[in-house]
Amino acid sequence: RTRLPNFHTLDDVCEALKKAKNILILTGAGISTSLGIPDFRSSTGFYSKMRNLGLDDPQDVFSIDVFREDPSILYNIAHMILPPDKAYTPLHSFIKLLQDRGKLLRNYTQNIDNLEANAGVLPEKLVQCHGSFATASCITCKYKVPGEVLFPNLRSKKIAYCPFCAAERKALLQKYDKMEDEGIYSRRFEQINSFGVMKPDITFFGEDLPERYHNFIKEDIKKCDLLLCIGTSLKVAPVSEIVNRVPNDVPQILINRDPIDHCEFDVELLGYCDQAITWLCGKKLGWKINHKDFDKVLNS
Ligand code: OAD
Numbered sequence: 001r002t003r004l005p006n007f008h009t010l011d012d013v014c015e016a017l018k019k020a021k022n023i024l025i026l027t028g029a030g031i032s033t034s035l036g037i038p039d040f041r042s043s044t045g046f047y048s049k050m051r052n053l054g055l056d057d058p059q060d061v062f063s064i065d066v067f068r069e070d071p072s073i074l075y076n077i078a079h080m081i082l083p084p085d086k087a088y089t090p091l092h093s094f095i096k097l098l099q100d101r102g103k104l105l106r107n108y109t110q111n112i113d114n115l116e117a118n119a120g121v122l123p124e125k126l127v128q129c130h131g132s133f134a135t136a137s138c139i140t141c142k143y144k145v146p147g148e149v150l151f152p153n154l155r156s157k158k159i160a161y162c163p164f165c166a167a168e169r170k171a172l173l174q175k176y177d178k179m180e181d182e183g184i185y186s187r188r189f190e191q192i193n194s195f196g197v198m199k200p201d202i203t204f205f206g207e208d209l210p211e212r213y214h215n216f217i218k219e220d221i222k223k224c225d226l227l228l229c230i231g232t233s234l235k236v237a238p239v240s241e242i243v244n245r246v247p248n249d250v251p252q253i254l255i256n257r258d259p260i261d262h263c264e265f266d267v268e269l270l271g272y273c274d275q276a277i278t279w280l281c282g283k284k285l286g287w288k289i290n291h292k293d294f295d296k297v298l299n300s
Contacts, residue, residue, distance in 0.1 A: 026229045
């Protein structure tokens with residue numbers, strides 16, 4: 001072991017949870033799968049369903065370059081990942097419980113489903129590292145609207161356009177149609193497809209993370225006294241790098257269905273996160289998670 005030599009049992013985990021005052025929780029898609037929302041990289045995950053789109057890499061559905069060339073790709077698949085109304089899991093409620101006990105420094109979530117808010121996690125305790133569906137913006141002029149405004153379009157796979165860019169878009173399309181008729185072709189034509197298109201404020205590959213991430217991460221890494229990584233494969237940087245940036249004397253715990261070979265933790269609880277955390281809280285710590293399924297999961 002190259003990490004903390006005296007930290008490797010469940011009792012160590014419980015003691016750390018009791019003592020900690022500034023817990024940094026890093027979460028991923030695995031904390032929402034019990035609601036039927038697929039994660040990304042599992043064999044039945046979201047990316048496995050993207051193989052018939054003709055993309056080189058299924059992750060390209062979230063590539064900003066691909067979106068600029070053909071926004072219809074996102075509009076065709078987004079209905080599969082739209083967040084359910086009001087739902088949240090026992091794991092989301094565990095995050096809220098840590099907040100209520102004054103132990104939550106911050107939840108860095110890679111999830112775009114915004115379910116932390118449903119569970120009552122306060123905006124100031126949350127960093128949505130990859131953005132979310134909560135708002136949407138015009139890719140050209142940045143005009144912002146509440147995310148729900150776009151939901152009917154995303155559900156019916158119809159591209160939504162920005163009202164303020166409509167006239168310019170029309171003029172551009174006419175201009176380029178004329179040029180095409182004259183046999184003139186430019187790669188810029190492809191970019192016209194996305195001129196004035198509304199895009200959910202999800203961080204795409206090729207885009208910078210939200211400012212909020214950069215504003216908080218440096219200080220939070222210094223402040224945190226316990227790191228919990230839950231339901232993430234830790235495959236996407238820079239969020240995956242948080243694990244290595246946390247000081248060496250801070251215990252790091254993984255709760256995940258699958259092991260993660262490229263990072264080192266003090267304790268790994270491998271299994272379903274709702275069950276692991278409900279068992280830890282219910283049976284070892286005597287903490288009741290305020291969730292309708294707490295007793296059911298505890299006795300399962
Ligand atoms: P992944 O799909 O890469 O990883 C999810 C992890 O959760 C896997 O390691 C699973 O084993 C685990 N898992 C699944 N169900 C679980 C459960 N019930 N209990 C415990 N563990 C479970 O998803 P992320 O790591 O979140 O970007 O992916 C990171 C980013 O990649 C996402 O934010 C997304 C994607 O491209 C955007 O949406 C922009």
